Amino acid sequence: MASSKNTDRKEEQCLQETWLNLQHEELTELEQAAAQNRNGPKDEHKLRQLIQKIVNHFQDYTNNRTRLARKDVSPFFAPASGTTLENSVLWIAGCRPSSFIRLIYALSGMETESHISQFLEGIKSGDLRELTSKQFTMIDELQGKTIREERNLTTRLASLQEDMVDQPLASKMKKKGECENADEPLDKHSQHMAGVMEEADELRMKTLKEIVLTILEPVQGVEYLAAAKKIRFCVYQWGKKRDREHSD
Template sequence: MAHEFLIKPKMANTSCSSTDRNKQENLYKSWMNNQQEELKELQNAVALARKNERNDVELNELLAKTVQNFQGYVNGRSRLARVDVSPFYAPTWCTPLENSVLWIGGCRPSSFIRLIYALCGIDIESRLAEYLQGIKIGDFGQLCGKQIVMIDKLQIQIIAEERKLSSRLASLQEDVVDQPIAKVAKNCDTEEGENENEPLNKHAHSMANLLEEADELRMKTLKEILGIVTPIQGVEYLAAAKRIRLCLQQWGKKREQEHSNN
């Protein structure tokens, strides 16, 4: 059953203060704590649905609430990034393992789709013909041929949009060397040279715009996926996604402790 989530982000201006980094870290910690709570709620909903004690309407309400919480987190990031965007690209509140898989401040949207493939327990792309013939493989809610076609089409679209954003990131990373740093290098006496903050501020503004667009693509991908799968599949999917995110954090902390003890 397809369903849509029409949640529009609200933009707000945030004044700069000495606690901006703390606000960013607190937002992340609050979000991760919320992942634990939502995972329990989603797992409970799956268990009840399998006993026919939770209907599609109730499952859709849970999905909508979960997506809305994600949108609230994205909105908070956007407001704080307008003040200081750099930490979102290499957050000190994440472990090195978590940072090693970041793409423009978060997960790659295409990884949302690959999770569906993993839940099915197969390489979807190489077995697409079998799905079209009605052969059901894996435990992820018996995906049908029509769903697989839609997911495959979505993957192609999202990867193309990812590449465009990655290309823009590469250009911005090159620009910061070509413009601000080069100007400072030429003007040893910065008091007599041009104000080096101006190009850096312009660069930060562009990086904040890019982060916002990447978050929008993440939101778009999630909503498209939940519009393709059934309510119970959506709940199972979100539960799996949250388990993976929490495990990644735990693995990162464990690796840090191991390296610290060596």
């Protein structure tokens, strides 16, 4: 049993490391595609293929997360591969889907107080500044719908966390404070947590698809994805720096 659990943890770690390496590769592809289309004729078919490939990669990643979380969900809520900064801002084992939408507003210049321009060199002045009124209407509608679904999942997660104390833990404490075997109720609780994580991943996936495959034009989609990945790496680098400072 212990060997099986160790294998699951190693597979989870391998998944996270592979995913991080893939982000570097995808960012390079996106930046090259954005530069080519800024300096020459736009090849929308090629851009659509690149966007779809990245969406497919994200879908594969979430599918693998789901498979592993059904065996052991805990590592995904505080991944060992993540920095303490990254883990501190996680929402149900990942980013808030509504943050995907806030990024559009920041890149388009709608959020004038956003500091995003400090490290998104050149991207903020691209095609995302030319969103149409129809696109903004679609974005606003998506934001409202996404926030409502986020709140529902947040409420469900809170209930599960409360149940953790009320049921698996309290019911397995002996009168003298000794701990009984709680594997069965904890496994049941973990399955419920994995289910919420799976729904959160589905919402993240659905929101991203709506943004890059439906609302944004191909050139805008490439710029948006490049910006999102640059932010991801900035947060990772900031987190690594802070962890080093606090470990010295």
